Amino acid sequence: MRLANYCAWRISSEGLGHMDIFAIFSDKIKNTLKEIYGEEILDNELLAKIAVEPPRSLAHGDISTNAAMVLSKNLRQNPREIATKITDYFKNDKNISSIEIVGPGFINFRLKNKIYHSLLSSILSLGENYGKVDMGQGERVNIEYVSTNPTGPIHVGHIRGAVFGDALASLMEFVGYDVVREYYVNDAGGQIDILAKSAFLRYRQALGEKIGEIEKGLYPGKYLVPIGQDLAVKFGDKLLTKPEKESLEIIKPIVLKAMLVLIKQDLAKLNIRHDIFFSEQSLHGKDGEIEKTLSWLREKGLVYQGKLEPPKGKLSDDWEDREQTLFRATKFGDDSDRALVKSDGSYTYFASDIAYHREKYLRGFNKQIVVLGADHSGYVKRLKAAVKAISDGKAELDVKICQLVRLLRDGKQVKMSKRSGELVSLAEIVDEVGPDAVRFIMLFRRNDAPLDFDFNLVKEMSRENPVFYVQYAYARSCSIFRTANRELPDLDLSIDALRRADISLLTIEEEIALIKLLSTWPRVLKAAAKTHEPHRIAFYLHELAAGFHGFWTRGKENPDLRFVNHNSLSVTLARMVLVRSVQQILGTGLRILGVSAPSELS
RNA sequence: GGCCCCGUAGCUCAGCUGGAUAGAGCAACGGACUUCUAAUCCGUAGGUCGUACGUUCGAAUCGUACCGGGGUCACCA
Structure with missing residues (x-):
């Protein structure tokens, strides 16, 4: 029997509703092929190569397929012969106004207007749901983005990743994934000690002390001034009477919390909100996730004591040839094995990161996406290696790299000095041009291509914008x-x-x-x-x-x-x-x- | 030196994971406003897709080697 079931127009392989005429047509063609040649010959790999798509040029009709050319080799038949057989099946289709076989074997279909009329009425009745394909089918996805160090407000370097991650999350949600938006808070390393020291200095300043120029190595940003004042109000001069080490331990959680408030405020300006702020600190400690992860890796024979080759090219001055605890990352596609323990005995950032990704996996995320800045591109391989290792290859990690953003004003690059701590902040940019423009411009370019952000253009209300x-x-x-x-x-x-x-x-x-x-x-x-x-x-x-x-x-x-x-x-x-x-x-x-x-x- | 990303119109970039004559915008030139908000539109011109091989019916797209630009390169995060 011929494929005369016109109800099929409203049904696609991915369910009712999203009304993708190309998907519908694809199904029709593939079913036709099965009918002609039998299911045996058409394995999935072959079927996947068959494209049913809108041709680039309108002269080639409304829908085009390469099916005949794809099958030609396996069927040992001339593509035009195959094409003729296929088109025979569609000759009486009331929705098609013409079919042509052209070139090496393309089949071009021209559709009658009534198809488009029916599509339009579907779009109207589906409303927001038009195009909503259930690709995810409720599968859980963890998307980690922003994850800037909690040592200050968000600056321009992070905006792109923030917007990208947020939009990607919405997109995945829209097509049926169960998305968790996550922020990894690096609250464990040495930079937090520096943060506490910097805040302590501002505290002394708030108590009337002249602090002069801020010592190199501390965070000089003015955003710590109000933190210092808060501390002065809360503690008076009590923190000066204790040993400094003790005071810093008291300050640390307070300033950390304040920084996260700052960061959340910044993100809120771009309407970005995370579901989870995951603390790196929580992975540390006795019987913590890092220890559990490392012993798990040890059992698998993936941890060993060994020496690393010094990097080729120019040697860094403080290179120290020593035996250390290494993760066998090369076994999972990385270029080198990676250190897990620092020379002072504490864990490396990578060690906690392995534990973090394992923790995500144990939380049920077989699908993970991490958004990183361009300066982390060298980190991708080891991250993927880690995820492969901790999940026995079951979890899938995609790392999206966002390239640099160049700020332009009046055609000139806006210079930023990191030393003074006066980076262009997210807040400044959003306040000047508005969240919509920031977001759209950041998304109007592929993530892995560098981006120019031109203030003059972005604020202009014209077609160029x-x-x-x-x-x-x-x-x-x-x-x-x-x-x-x-x-x-x-x-x-x-x-x-x-x-x-x-x-x-x-x-x-x-x-x-x-x-x-x-x-x-x-x-x-x-x-x-x-x-x-x-x-x-x-x-x-x-x-x-x-x-x-x-x-x-x-x-x-x-x-x-x-x-x-x-x-x-x-x-x-x-x-x-x-x-x-x-x-x-x-x-x-x-x-x-x-x-x-x-x-x-x- | 290793690894990752990028080389497409004068400029800024798309190109639906291998399809047909490679597309937009800006800039240039020529047009369309007693406005369903011209904050827009139409037309003209502009390219050996970095180079060279290879894979096949077919390559901007995949592979290899070069050339050029950027990022990164125990222990920081």
């Missing part, structure tokens, strides 16, 4: 509804009325082209989630905005093409369905990126 370009499209869609209500007060524009609209009135090329653009949204979402690349969403939104603005301006040249059409209420209503759908997707996409969708721009 992608943030406003997309937001304006959204605002414009709202504005059209306001106009329609004003000019045609008798027209019912409620959702129910839109659902009853006669969409088949949309037959103009521009209208169909816009619906075709809407039809790729599920693909974009899927690809973005699969590759952990939220920037794809940003680019899609930009493209959709362009298509929408384009159509809008056509109405300027030709009044018949205006959305609000006084000559025909039914055409107006049908076009309003289109406007509503564009609006919905823009809104959903912006929400995933964490950028607001204003209904009007003032």
Whole structure:
């Protein structure tokens, strides 16, 4: 029997609802192949190579597949022969207006408008759920991002990773993963002692002491001044009478807590919130996770005493050739084995990190994502090695590296001096340009490519600024509804009325082209989630905005093409369905990126 | 020297994990406003995808080797 089940149009391999016509078509083609050649010949590997996608050029139709070429070798048949057999099965499909076999064996399908009409009505009724594929099926994912040292406010170097991680988390959530957003607090190392000392100095200052220039090696930032004052209020001069070591132990947890408050405030400015702040300190101590992890690794024979080759190239001055406790990272793909214990006997950062990732694994996260800055790219291999080791290869870790951000003002690079401690802070940037612009710009580039952040451009409200370009499209869609209500007060524009609209009135090329653009949204979402690349969403939104603005301006040249059409209420209503759908997707996409969708721009 | 990322239009970047004639924006040039907010749109011009081999029906995409740019390189975090 032929594949004449047109109900299949509404069903895809991934369930009802998301209405991805490419996925639906893919299923149809693969089922057809099974019917023609039998399931035996078509293993999954082969099927996976079959692409069913929108062709680059409109001249090649609406949907294109390479199926015939992919199968040609296994079937020992000419691709065009195979293509002919496939197309025979689709000849009577009422949704297809033409099929061509071209070039080496591409099959190009052209679809009838009614498919797009049916898609549009699905989009309207699915609302926010359009494109929502259940890829994750509730699988738990742990996404760790920001994780800056709790020694001061967040500065420009961390913003990108913060925004990226947050948007990625929303994206994964959207496609059905159970996401936990986590921040690893490095509250255990020597930098915390320095922090405490720095705060102690500010405390003495608050008590009236002249502290002069801040000693090299301490944190000079002014953000510690209020902490010092708080300490003075709380303790008076009591901390001066104790041995300094004792006082520092008292100060440490207080200043640490204050720093986390500071960091959370900064993140909140960008609407970033974590579910868990995980303390590195909690892994230390007797019977702590680090010890447990190391003895677990020892049992597996993955820890040994040995010497490390000194690094090639220029030797660092303080290189000390000594035997040390090493983790057999090379066994899991790293270039070198890695030290677990420092020369002073305490654990290395890496040791606690192994324990941390094991702890995550034991909490049930087989899927982990860590977002790091470019300066940590050398750390990726050992991290992956660690996760492989502690999970017996069962957990999957993806490390996303965010490249550097270059700040530009008036075309010149903003210089930052780390020495003075006066780095450009997150707060300064967000206060100046607003959270939406910061977020969108950070996401409007692949994470592994360096990024220029141009203050002048980001604050500009023009087409050059992608943030406003997309937001304006959204605002414009709202504005059209306001106009329609004003000019045609008798027209019912409620959702129910839109659902009853006669969409088949949309037959103009521009209208169909816009619906075709809407039809790729599920693909974009899927690809973005699969590759952990939220920037794809940003680019899609930009493209959709362009298509929408384009159509809008056509109405300027030709009044018949205006959305609000006084000559025909039914055409107006049908076009309003289109406007509503564009609006919905823009809104959903912006929400995933964490950028607001204003209904009007003032 | 090892490892990781990047070399695509004059500039800034996309390119759906191997597809067809490689795409946007800026800048340049020529057009469209008694506005469904022109904060926008249309058109023209611009490229041996760093180089050379290799894998195959087919490479910007995968592999190898170079060239150029950035990051990183016991013990810090």
